[in-house]
Amino acid sequence: MTENEQIFWNRILELAKSQLKQATYEFFVLDAKLIKIENQVAIIYLDRMKELFWEKNLKPVILTAGFEIFNAEISVEYIYDEQAAIQEEQPVSEQSRNYTAPATLAPIQSDLNPKYTFDNFIQGDENRWAVAASIAVANTPGTTYNPLFIWGGPGLGKTHLLNAIGNSVLQDKPNARIKYITAENFINEFVVHIRLDTMDELKEKFRNLDILLIDDIQSLAKKTLSGTQEEFFNTFNTLHNHNKQIVLTSDRTPDHLNDLEQRLVTRFKWGLTVNITPPDFETRVAILTNKIQEYNFIFPQDTIEYLAGQFDSNVRDLEGALKDISLVANFKQIDTITVDIAAEAIRARKQDSPNRITVIPIEEIQSQVGKFYGVTVKEIKATKRTQDIVLARQVAMFLAREMTDNSLPKIGKEFGGRDHSTVLHAYNKIKNMISQDDGLRIEIETIKNKIK
Structure with missing residues (x-):
């Protein structure tokens, strides 16, 4: 798709999501795909059984997006054969689809953490859309949501999902060129290559990836070093133009990335933006139930529920509490963690934590x-x-x-x-x-x- 076609399609998805119930949006809209716009006609690949729904409910959305993006009335034509959809799309991005990295590329170190997988990620209402989108990206990288932008506070699982995407792809495609890196480390590498006058190495490394996983992209917005955002912009464009997957995490939405060039903000919104919020009580209980399997102690249910009630801000606090408890239990040589033992072990953490909740009347x-x-x-x-x-x-x-x-x-x-x-x-x-x-x-x- 061209840039304007991508913006047009993103606007359709945005309007549809705002007007439909989530389950309806998921069933009728998510599988659809814009193939191209030709002579003011949008060619959309669609399951045949869903055409009537689109005709009755989404034509106004298409019209609105058409006037907003193209200042013209865009009509629609549906196609139902997935293979035909691929053939329709091929002329638009023939070069991108047939793109292959040079055969002489050096091996890439993914820097993925193998312990972070989808299997051990605890899903709750606060993160289910981020999980669903991440799994979709891992199943069909570069085609579903590109880029995928996940935002939320610290310790909520964003890094876990980034690594889970990469690990899932490597399971099926061991030779895939995947790189996990924080924005801060990307900046540091840029500085080193500038100093050593080896920018071609940096470009070869990042622009020939199959999947780029960037953590804490807000760090890029804080830097004013000349050329850093320019290099990332060019890297983003190269990967996106060749249908290579990009996944970004941040502590805020794209629109709130102050000091980031607007052209980058625009590109971050081309795909899908999803939010992760702090886990609710049931999810915290599930997280603890999963995490205690790593420890050789007995945790009665009332202890688990007590701990779930102490920290509501993020998963890291829960993991830290278990480490505190392990230290105390080992020192006292006890096997069963009662509520009293748990309370004693986490007392200092609760006093230091700005998010402690037991003192709230x-x-x-x-x-x-x-x-x-x-x-x-x-x-x-x-x-x-x-x-x-x-x-x-x-x-x-x-x-x-x-x-x-x-x-x-x-x-x-x-x-x-x-x-x-x-x-x-x-x-x-x-x-x-x-x-x-x-x-x-x-x-x-x-x-x-x-x-x-």
């Missing part, structure tokens, strides 16, 4: 939720069931379970003496709503940031 959660939704704490605790109060009450219960280690009966008592089953119902309801409503998810993250 439920009353503070109720107060902040009430302020956000314009209701009083008294109304949240009472039995009144107007829509705004019910939502605030359920959100407060959800956060009380997410952000404290209080039991369900204890939480229920703080909400006017309600039964623990009421708290569990509220928690599950809000959790399900978050998975389908990005607006509510953002509201809850905003409240959590006010509470912390």
